Amino acid sequence: MRKIKKQREVLLKVLAVILALFIFSVFLEIFVRVANLAPEKGLPPYMNILDNDTGFKLNPGFTGIVRDAEYTNNINISSQGHRDREFNYSKPEGTLRILALGDSMQFGTGVEEEETYIKTFERELSKTYTVEVINAGVGGWSTKQELAYLKTEGIKFQPDVILLSYYVGNDLEENYYYKNKTYSIIGGYLIEQRPSAIVKANWLIYRYCKSCLFTVRAVRNIAYTSSLSEAEKRSLEIEQFIPEETEKKSAAWNETIETLIAFKAFAKEHDATFIVLILPHKLQVDSQVRNSIPVQNLDPLLPNKVLKNISGIECLDSLDYNFSSSDYYFKIDGHINKKGHQAIANILTDYFINYKIISEKYQRPWEKTKE
Numbered sequence: 001m002r003k004i005k006k007q008r009e010v011l012l013k014v015l016a017v018i019l020a021l022f023i024f025s026v027f028l029e030i031f032v033r034v035a036n037l038a039p040e041k042g043l044p045p046y047m048n049i050l051d052n053d054t055g056f057k058l059n060p061g062f063t064g065i066v067r068d069a070e071y072t073n074n075i076n077i078s079s080q081g082h083r084d085r086e087f088n089y090s091k092p093e094g095t096l097r098i099l100a101l102g103d104s105m106q107f108g109t110g111v112e113e114e115e116t117y118i119k120t121f122e123r124e125l126s127k128t129y130t131v132e133v134i135n136a137g138v139g140g141w142s143t144k145q146e147l148a149y150l151k152t153e154g155i156k157f158q159p160d161v162i163l164l165s166y167y168v169g170n171d172l173e174e175n176y177y178y179k180n181k182t183y184s185i186i187g188g189y190l191i192e193q194r195p196s197a198i199v200k201a202n203w204l205i206y207r208y209c210k211s212c213l214f215t216v217r218a219v220r221n222i223a224y225t226s227s228l229s230e231a232e233k234r235s236l237e238i239e240q241f242i243p244e245e246t247e248k249k250s251a252a253w254n255e256t257i258e259t260l261i262a263f264k265a266f267a268k269e270h271d272a273t274f275i276v277l278i279l280p281h282k283l284q285v286d287s288q289v290r291n292s293i294p295v296q297n298l299d300p301l302l303p304n305k306v307l308k309n310i311s312g313i314e315c316l317d318s319l320d321y322n323f324s325s326s327d328y329y330f331k332i333d334g335h336i337n338k339k340g341h342q343a344i345a346n347i348l349t350d351y352f353i354n355y356k357i358i359s360e361k362y363q364r365p366w367e368k369t370k371e
Contacts, residue, residue, distance in 0.1 A: 045188025
């Protein structure tokens with residue numbers, strides 16, 4: 001009897017502690033909200049909507065502002081669901097049309113619409129050629145979602161060239177996990193349906209504490225390296241740079257390669273040229289990031305080698321064109337900055353002209369007379 005009473009007392013104390021912590025958290029959450037201490041989320045609410053074909057997409061007609069520790073920029077989404085101007089489905093006569101597909105790197109998280117490498121690339125080509133480049137990039141999309149968009153909507157724009165931006169940082173992992181993902185909109189924010197995502201999306205305490213900690217560089221480094229525990233070392237983001245094969249990595253590459261081959265086949269079926277633009281992971285260009293990862297035998301070029309060895313797939317590897325500076329990336333956020341977008345635009349312009357991707361028939365009249 002005495003033992004049962006003691007157990008009951010212990011249980012009541014534990015419950016009291018839990019209740020006290022919960023009440024404290026609620027009051028702290030109220031304080032953070034009233035005092036407006038938490039930073040704005042990276043992406044504004046209602047920027048995305050759910051979609052049957054791709055899981056989610058950009059919300060047509062949306063306007064908003066992205067605020068982050070390192071940048072603030074405007075977001076305007078066209079009625080066609082692009083961070084771009086409006087385009088007619090029918091292609092203007094004598095115009096080369098390029099449909100660009102990608103994730104947040106191409107979408108331009110952190111820069112203004114006209115600063116993205118797609119729009120900068122379009123302006124450079126337009127000096128000499130009659131060309132349209134459509135930025136159909138959507139943050140968070142996998143290669144599989146980009147293919148689904150191409151088949152259901154993108155092909156309606158009658159592209160001559162399909163340019164796929166493949167980001168080494170997370171595309172392999174996104175392709176592997178996509179089939180098991182489900183999405184929902186909570187409080188206007190797109191999240192994956194898992195408890196941790198709900199907490200991150202709705203509890204401002206989480207965002208406030210994270211913003212305080214990550215203002216200290218040493219804490220950022222500790223957080224990054226400590227997150228690479230044994231479990232994280234097995235994440236595809238890091239594992240793709242390790243030569244040893246695993247079942248998970250092989251499956252991820254099979255998914256990715258099959259998707260790229262399907263891209264190529266679909267493009268060929270519609271008389272379009274298919275090109276894969278490889279965008280580097282920050283560790284591929286920043287030795288400090290690379291050396292902070294507690295994993296041996298890293299091969300920074302391994303994912304690029306795999307991609308370039310896929311038969312029949314034309315790859316434009318940014319690393320082959322001296323895209324090798326950490327100055328091209330935001331220091332905290334992993335996206336490329338304005339300088340990085342300009343560098344990618346220069347690479348694309350040189351490639352399209354030097355490799356005759358764009359022919360002389362698209363030259364503007366005054367350029368032809370110069371010859």
